[in-house]
Amino acid sequence: MGSSGLARLQGLFAVYKPPGLKWLHVRETVELQLLKGLNAQQPSAPEQHVRFLLGPVEGSEEKKLTLTATSVPSLTTHRLVRGPAFRNLKIGVGHRLDVQASGVLVLAVGHGRSLLTDMYDAHLTKDYTVRGLLGKATDNFCEDGQLIEKTTYDHVTRERLDRILAMIQGSHQKALVMYSNLDLKSQEAYERAVQGVIRPMNKSPMLIAGIRCLHFAPPEFLLEVQCMHETQQQLRRLVHEIGLELKTTAVCMQVRRTRDGFFGLDDALLRTQWDLHSIQDAIQTAAPRVARELRKNLSLMSGHQQQLPSAGQPWASRVQAPL
Amino acid sequence: MALLAQQLSRWFNSVKLSSFIKATQVTKHSAGLGKNASAQALLSSDTCFLQWGIKTDRALFSWSSFQSANTTRRKSSTNSTLLPSVSEQPEKIPRLESELPLEELDDLPPLSPLQPVSEEEAIQIAAYSPLPLSSSTLADYVDHSETLQKLVQLGVDLSKIEKHPDVANLLLRLNFEKDIKQILLFLKDLGLEDNQLGPFLTKNYAIFSEDLENLKTRVAYLQSKNFSKTDIACMVKNAPFLLSFSVERLDNRLGFFQKELELSVKKTRDLVVRLPRLLTGSLEPVKENMKVYRLELGFKHNEIQHMVTKIPKMLTANKRKLTETFDYVHNVMNIPHHIIVKFPQVFNTRVFKIKERHLFLAYLGKAQYDPAKPNYVSLDKFVSFPDEVFCKEIAKASVNDFEKFLKTL
Numbered sequence: 001m002g003s004s005g006l007a008r009l010q011g012l013f014a015v016y017k018p019p020g021l022k023w024l025h026v027r028e029t030v031e032l033q034l035l036k037g038l039n040a041q042q043p044s045a046p047e048q049h050v051r052f053l054l055g056p057v058e059g060s061e062e063k064k065l066t067l068t069a070t071s072v073p074s075l076t077t078h079r080l081v082r083g084p085a086f087r088n089l090k091i092g093v094g095h096r097l098d099v100q101a102s103g104v105l106v107l108a109v110g111h112g113r114s115l116l117t118d119m120y121d122a123h124l125t126k127d128y129t130v131r132g133l134l135g136k137a138t139d140n141f142c143e144d145g146q147l148i149e150k151t152t153y154d155h156v157t158r159e160r161l162d163r164i165l166a167m168i169q170g171s172h173q174k175a176l177v178m179y180s181n182l183d184l185k186s187q188e189a190y191e192r193a194v195q196g197v198i199r200p201m202n203k204s205p206m207l208i209a210g211i212r213c214l215h216f217a218p219p220e221f222l223l224e225v226q227c228m229h230e231t232q233q234q235l236r237r238l239v240h241e242i243g244l245e246l247k248t249t250a251v252c253m254q255v256r257r258t259r260d261g262f263f264g265l266d267d268a269l270l271r272t273q274w275d276l277h278s279i280q281d282a283i284q285t286a287a288p289r290v291a292r293e294l295r296k297n298l299s300l301m302s303g304h305q306q307q308l309p310s311a312g313q314p315w316a317s318r319v320q321a322p323l
Numbered sequence: 324m325a326l327l328a329q330q331l332s333r334w335f336n337s338v339k340l341s342s343f344i345k346a347t348q349v350t351k352h353s354a355g356l357g358k359n360a361s362a363q364a365l366l367s368s369d370t371c372f373l374q375w376g377i378k379t380d381r382a383l384f385s386w387s388s389f390q391s392a393n394t395t396r397r398k399s400s401t402n403s404t405l406l407p408s409v410s411e412q413p414e415k416i417p418r419l420e421s422e423l424p425l426e427e428l429d430d431l432p433p434l435s436p437l438q439p440v441s442e443e444e445a446i447q448i449a450a451y452s453p454l455p456l457s458s459s460t461l462a463d464y465v466d467h468s469e470t471l472q473k474l475v476q477l478g479v480d481l482s483k484i485e486k487h488p489d490v491a492n493l494l495l496r497l498n499f500e501k502d503i504k505q506i507l508l509f510l511k512d513l514g515l516e517d518n519q520l521g522p523f524l525t526k527n528y529a530i531f532s533e534d535l536e537n538l539k540t541r542v543a544y545l546q547s548k549n550f551s552k553t554d555i556a557c558m559v560k561n562a563p564f565l566l567s568f569s570v571e572r573l574d575n576r577l578g579f580f581q582k583e584l585e586l587s588v589k590k591t592r593d594l595v596v597r598l599p600r601l602l603t604g605s606l607e608p609v610k611e612n613m614k615v616y617r618l619e620l621g622f623k624h625n626e627i628q629h630m631v632t633k634i635p636k637m638l639t640a641n642k643r644k645l646t647e648t649f650d651y652v653h654n655v656m657n658i659p660h661h662i663i664v665k666f667p668q669v670f671n672t673r674v675f676k677i678k679e680r681h682l683f684l685a686y687l688g689k690a691q692y693d694p695a696k697p698n699y700v701s702l703d704k705f706v707s708f709p710d711e712v713f714c715k716e717i718a719k720a721s722v723n724d725f726e727k728f729l730k731t732l
Contacts, residue, residue, distance in 0.1 A: 016730050018675060049466060065443050076467045080475050080521075083482030084461055102732060256731070265730050271675075272710065 010281035011112040011292050012094075012119075012208075014260065016268035019102040023093055023264070028100065030107060030274050031089050036277025039084040049074040051307050092116050095260055096124065100142060101232040102258030103128070104268045109283070115290060122297040123199045124261035125209050125226045130252060132239040134219040139152070139234035139247035153248045158216045164245045165211050165223070172208040179204040199228065207229040208238075220253075262286075262293045343669050461485045461494070472497040477507075478521020479528075490528050497531060506530060509538060514556025526563035531568065544570045548577070548587075554596045562599035576602045583613065584628055598635035609638045609681060612645065620649045630667035637670050656681055658692050658702065666702040680705060680713060683728050687718060 017026050048071040056067055075081055092113035093227045094106030110114050134153035138145030179200035182189040192198050200207065215222035223242075225235065236252035242252025258265050267286060269278055328691055455463050461481045465471045471494065475481060485491045510520060524530070530538075545555050559565055565573075581591040582599060595601055601609070616622045616637075622630070631637055637645075648670055652658050656677075663669060669677070684690040684700065691698045692705075700717055708716065715726050 018729075019732060020675075075472055075475050076462045078475055079482075080466075080478070080480045081465050081471075081482060083480075268730065270726055272727055 005041055005108070006282070008280045009034065009089075009276075009283060010110040011287050012106055012108050012115050012263075012280040013279055013286055014263035014269065015107050015274065016265070016270050017097050017102055017105045018271065019100055019254075022099055023096050024104060027091050027107065028209060029271075030153045030279070031091050032092075033274045034089055034109070034276055034279065035084070035086050037041065038086045038089075042243070043085075044077075044080050046073040046075070048061055048072070077208060082136045097257060098232050098256070101255040101257065102259045103255075104259075104263055104265060106260050106263055109279075111254050112283070114145070114302065115294065118294045118297075121260055122261065122294065122295075123280055124200075124297075125228050125272050126230070126257060127259035128225045128227065128230075128235060129254075129256045129258055130223045130225055130235050130239055130253040132221050132223065132248075132250045133241065133253050133258075134243060134248055134250050136251045137240065137243070138251050139282065141240045141252050143251050143253050149249050151248045153218055153246075154247060156218060160246060161213055161216060161221065161242075164242060165213060167212050168242075175205075176200070176207050179207065180283070204229050206234045262278060262289055335366075357361070359369060374646075409698070446463075459485070464495060464724040468495065470494065470497050470503065473499050473503075474524070477524065478518065480521070480525040483515060483525055484528050487528075493532065494528070494575065502531060505535060506533075510559075511534060513542065513559060514552055515560060518615070519560050523560065523563045527567060537569075538566050541566050541568070541570055541573065548592070550592065550596070558596060558599035558602075562603045564603045565599055568603065573602060576606075579621055583609075584631060585624070586628065586632070590632060594632065595637050598639070601635070601638065604639065608642075611642060612638055612640060615642055615645055619646060621654075626660070626664045629664055634667045634671060637667060640670060644674065645670060648672070648677065651677060651681075656692060658691070662692070662694070662702065669702055669706050677706065679729055682732065683725060684716060686728060687720065689718065 005210065015026060015030065017023060028318050036318060041059055051070050053068045053070050056065060077087075090110055090113060092108040094108070095117050097103060097105055104118070106119070116148040133143065134156060135151055136143075136146055136147060137149040137151075140146075176198060177184060177189075179202070180198050181201060182192065182198065188199075206227055206229050208225060210224075212224055213221060213223050223239070225238075227235075232255045235255050239250050239252040263286070325493055377387060387544075454467060458464070460470060461484070465475065465481065471481065474494070481494075484494065485635075507520065510523070515523060541557060546552075550558070577591060577595065580586070580594060581588065584591075584594075584595065605616065613627070616627050616630075617624070651674060652663060653660070681690060687700060692700055692702060705713075709721055710725065714722050715721050718725065
């Protein structure tokens with residue numbers, strides 16, 4: 001029973017991390033909840049101990065003694081003697097969120113931790129909503145930092161903000177193509193651009209695939225950012241730089257991740273749902289989608305590697321030319 | 324040979340008993356074996372007994388494996404078991420002669436290898452598997468100790484107790500009838516239920532080494548302070564170490580709370596009955612929390628009295644958590660002191676729960692905590708309702724909406 005419960009836990013699932021909570025505490029809390037659920041399941045039948053008891057022979061008139069084999073339940077495997085069956089659980093954490101940030105955090109249990117490596121190698125984009133406040137600048141780009149500067153912001157309009165966001169997106173689009181090692185003049189680059197799967201295959205600085213303004217009500221504004229290889233502090237710095245481009249200053253009030261690869265807000269479990277059954281259901285529900293997405297990404301990577309033999313052919317033909 | 328069989332049974336029983344009761348004797352015994360080995364004796368008396376034990380095991384095995392055989396096969400197996408001992412007779416005689424000068428032989432009766440063993444005597448020889456001389460867990464001994472078995476049936480969690488080696492040794496040495504039964508009867512007289520004995524003994528295993536007269540004296544002291552029988556049973560259940568403290572200490576604790584909080588005798592008694600851990604825990608956190616309430620949070624003394632009488636757990640709460648809760652409720656939610664005094668259970672609530680609910684109500688435009696204005700939200704209901712009731716009664720929204728809102732924070 002316990003092992004079957006553990007078997008249904010191998011995989012990926014997403015939780016919603018509230019602001020002010022460390023991702024390490026999230027992992028520990030989830031582990032404790034899972035261990036509590038696994039240990040609460042029905043214990044197995046007790047082990048039997050064979051004892052040889054001395055007694056008279058049945059049905060015999062003679063006063064003769066013989067040994068009789070008897071099964072006696074053994075207390076060695078009793079829960080109160082052995083202790084809880086599950087004492088620790090291996091839980092991996094996907095792309096992390098720092099203390100102030102909130103949002104979707106992917107966790108993996110047991111053998112599912114190897115999928116985290118596949119997810120990392122897939123270089124999938126993540127969606128964030130970032131809330132900014134005009135007119136202030138602090139030393140750590142957060143609202144609670146040391147105030148450095150105060151500025152006016154009456155000249156800022158929605159059109160100016162949109163223009164700057166478009167400029168940012170354009171420059172990052174070029175960087176995206178550069179880091180993906182694609183030749184812009186090739187057919188493959190065209191096909192990938194049509195499918196929208198241009199992405200870097202190695203480490204790179206933060207790349208923004210898309211950025212737009214969702215809400216503008218001075219002094220507050222709300223941005224939606226699609227990015228990869230980011231940290232939350234880099235997003236806060238981005239808000240700061242947007243403020244500078246607008247000829248004013250801005251601080252970041254909130255960083256919230258709304259999607260991590262193929263896990264969205266609807267998949268994220270709230271704190272009240274971090275129990276064994278909810279997590280098992282979440283893992284079972286997400287397993288087919290995870291397998292499909294990772295398989296698709298694997299085919300893309302293998303297609304990318306096919307470029308090498310085709311690149312060799314012109315050189316071979318050129319070598320044949322002098323002959 | 325019957326004499327030898329009795330000697331063998333006595334030896335095995337002594338091994339079992341020494342394994343349970345006196346670890347030092349077992350250690351000495353094993354040291355003795357080592358000494359014989361270092362002396363390079365060809366065959367010591369112990370080795371002789373061990374070999375005989377091995378043969379007995381073989382006989383038992385043969386006998387049990389052929390239980391269903393007919394009479395003829397039984398006779399043939401008996402003959403086959405007798406043959407090895409007969410063939411080894413010449414080897415034993417010179418060894419015994421060589422060991423005659425040893426002093427150890429004086430304690431043992433002379434061996435009679437020529438005497439045959441009857442079937443009935445052979446059956447009565449019992450061979451036990453040896454117990455480990457030392458172990459890090461009580462699971463190795465639970466099948467052999469009546470005391471441990473009965474404790475498990477009572478519900479005592481041995482896996483927690485065995486983490487303390489001294490306590491594990493104590494339990495192995497105890498005899499259920501002589502040492503434990505009177506304590507259990509005493510606890511039953513006190514008012515503990517059958518299913519409460521296990522958790523109690525898991526926490527306060529040291530009660531087995533307490534003197535029964537001291538326990539009765541402490542109970543008599545509590546009764547003299549007008550604690551009822553039900554109150555004493557409730558206190559002992561919630562604070563298992565209560566009866567392990569001396570009368571002087573209990574008296575000092577009761578006096579401290581009465582003096583510090585300036586409560587009447589009856590109110591002090593009610594306070595202690597509701598949270599008996601006050602009598603067994605350390606006083607430093609209580610003193611610190613009193614300072615926190617008065618100096619940091621700004622409550623008056625009579626306000627503290629009122630809150631503590633209502634929620635005694637406030638005295639032992641975590642200081643940082645207290646400060647954080649008050650900071651949010653007073654400075655962010657703008658609830659004044661005199662309203663917080665009426666609902667001190669807010670200090671028992673988790674901070675993130677208060678934050679989530681307040682932000683939700685503020686988002687809906689219903690965060691109104693002033694009793695004099697319409698749409699007043701009671702702080703008591705705010706913190707004590709479960710999520711479903713909170714959404715339906717106070718927020719007038721569905722649980723799904725609340726969950727969606729929580730994912731926007």
